[in-house]
Amino acid sequence: MDDDYYSIESILAENQKIQCTFKVDIPDMGHLDGGNERDIKAQSKIQLPLWIAYILIYSDYADFTIPSPFSARVKNALNAEAKSVRLSSLVGAGGLWYGFGKIVMRLLDDAPANEMSEILTKTFRDRLVEVIDQAQHFAALGPAGGGGQSGDQALMFREGLDGTERELFALAQESAKRTKQWYESSEKGRR
Template identity: 65%
Template sequence: MDNDYFSIDAILAENQKVQCKFKQRIPEMGHLGGGSERDITPLNKRQIPIWLAYIIIYSDWADFDIPRPFSNKVRNALRAEPRSVRLSNLVGAGTGWYVFGKTIMDMLGDEQGVEMSEMLVTTFKGRLVDVIDQAQHFAALGPVGGGGGGGIDSAPQMFREGLDTTERELFVLAQESAWRMKKWYEESSGGTKRVS
């Protein structure tokens, strides 16, 4: 994640925890991951933030399990219908599912890393058309963020809530773009409407 050093999304992703299974005894480090023992013993499992797990895994002191947001259950659901999965529910603390996936992908070996990359790209492509489509649809209903309580504003809000942070940014950009295009078209036609 060197190229993402100043990225808030990358910082949040690196604070996510992965379960590490230690291969050897590590003295005086039992406090890691909230443990109460004095030492970490072989086969001991701990939830460690990714920024620390890098060092532990690359030093070959532990292995890590693929986190739940990328488990076989989630992968199967994404293969079946990527648009039906609420990515925002899979990763907490405002972290983006794609950014977290990229972080995990960087820690994996070649074969698993390629598989993770393909899953991320396929999911993104499978959901992108729907994100843009919905953004344009809701933009046709009125300006972004305008209006009152329920009704029209709650529909785009509910749709956005299921999106990953990256998808949410694209949704807002596409919605604003469509709304500005509509406004420009109406203004450039001089306010006159054609009657057929």
């Protein structure tokens, strides 16, 4: 999520592919597509990782289409109930949906970028409370318990967490566990 040059997460988020449509012919670069063609022809569509797509888009060599994790279908599903969308399956295991979204947002112009930001923020807010609730629930269970009675819906939600949310989950669980431990410890035992 960070903008740090050395942030592994940021690198992983940039590794997602988006579909680009080239506006001009580019000679001798056909191998990028993995095909046998020598040149990239104008109007050809190629899936490129974001890190190379930036520069092509900014230099006006190519256009891009909104990638499928942010398609209208996903947007509708998020609007209906953000908690039932499995973000992780949209961007692959350990994927960073928010990180990907952030980068796509920066490639867009004003109006669509604002819309994208709104979707990201709304989704994040809608899901955050559930993330933290579940983290605290699992912190309270202790090492022996876990799973079982918590229900299928909760399990589905946890499996659908994106990388950023997983991190938050771990943070909340850790701190809830620590605080609980302290409340339960007793001064008398120490001496």
